[in-house]
Amino acid sequence: MKPTRILIADACPIVREGLRSWLRERAPGSEVCAVAATGLEAVAKAAELRPDIVLIDDRMPLLDGLAAATQIKRSRRGVEILIFSAALTPQRKGRIFRSSVSGALLKSEATEELLLALEAVRRHHRFRSHALTTACAKTSRTAERTDRLTNREIEVLRLIAAEHTTKEVASKLGVSAKTIEGHRTHLFQKLKVRSAVGLTRHAIRSGLVEL
Amino acid sequence: MKPTRILIADACPIVREGLRSWLRERAPGSEVCAVAATGLEAVAKAAELRPDIVLIDDRMPLLDGLAAATQIKRSRRGVEILIFSAALTPQRKGRIFRSSVSGALLKSEATEELLLALEAVRRHHRFRSHALTTACAKTSRTAERTDRLTNREIEVLRLIAAEHTTKEVASKLGVSAKTIEGHRTHLFQKLKVRSAVGLTRHAIRSGLVEL
């Protein structure tokens, strides 16, 4: 049987070379035909070498993984693309899930999952790792809860999570501190948390504030 | 000659196993005696297995790389620690540079640099990669605070950031609430924040708590 030819795209040489050695050990039927350090490089090498599978990190310089994957797919439909990433925002997850890439998983998952994903996409299946789907469900629940909030509550939540005191929030929004306290109490109930710490965690999780 | 025993600590199984395979190929004099997925696990395994070198990612759950390294060094001075990370803030770089860890480099550097760094620390040299020093040079002028947190402070910080009240933290740790208040005040000063919200943001950012 002809070996499965894989193109590895990751910004870190340590990951690229580590993965190459690891695949040689654990996936004897495969062969790493090339590696790429940027999204542009991945697109170029995919066009040139026509690998069976492109294993690509979403976080890359010049062109991110999903954009590179889309370009690669466009130039040749047969290629299977497996995106793996260290961390993904809910928005990012959604875009990848709705895209035409063959597989998606997290770097934090066990290496067995990677082997499984590679085998799945090699056979032209569609693979979305369990960790990623549950992480998505969790964040969409968060989003669900967040969009039950009023605009005013979201404003207040963002300011509280940005480490502003009640007084500061009140003066920023031009109302009395007591009003902000009312909003805050309401937020506690809606989001089922007990303190500003819980609000902060929720705001960060739902992407309302930057870390 | 006895092989150099290495402990690998990284949050991603793909990096851990890739590195293990890669070292087997490229560093025949070495032997990966264990891997760890969290900072706490790294501390425990380092104490148990007494490796020659600990290769540790700075970004890790439960305890970040530098904090874990410090604990490991404290329990046994002979061990050599090599920190590698995908990205570092200037503050973080400064803290690592001023710490007692043996070596530091970026994941984005060539794998030859990693081999070189491993060989350097194996011979008890101090290694700071060129990429890291040049990136650090422009910012290290401004003497940022070297305030390292104590183990107890880290425990308290984690519990506060997990939405526990002062009373709860006190009873969990078996001390009086007043003591926790003292730790908390101290944390405010060291981390330059004003409230539990700031502590939470800091704890999440440094991977001390899960979101």
Next chain:
DNA sequence: TAAGGAAAGAGTGAAAACAACCTTTTCCTC
């Protein structure tokens, strides 16, 4: 158009969080 309900704003009081001091003990380093 009248009733109902959600949202915003605001007051009171108890319970915390917080600041700014201080003391004691232990453990580690020099």
Next chain:
DNA sequence: GAGGAAAAGGTTGTTTTCACTCTTTCCTTA
């Protein structure tokens, strides 16, 4: 064995948080 850092605890007083209640406005919808 002196000195220093970490941990634990205490005192006093101020500020903030938070639950509870209340009014007004605005937007449905029957």
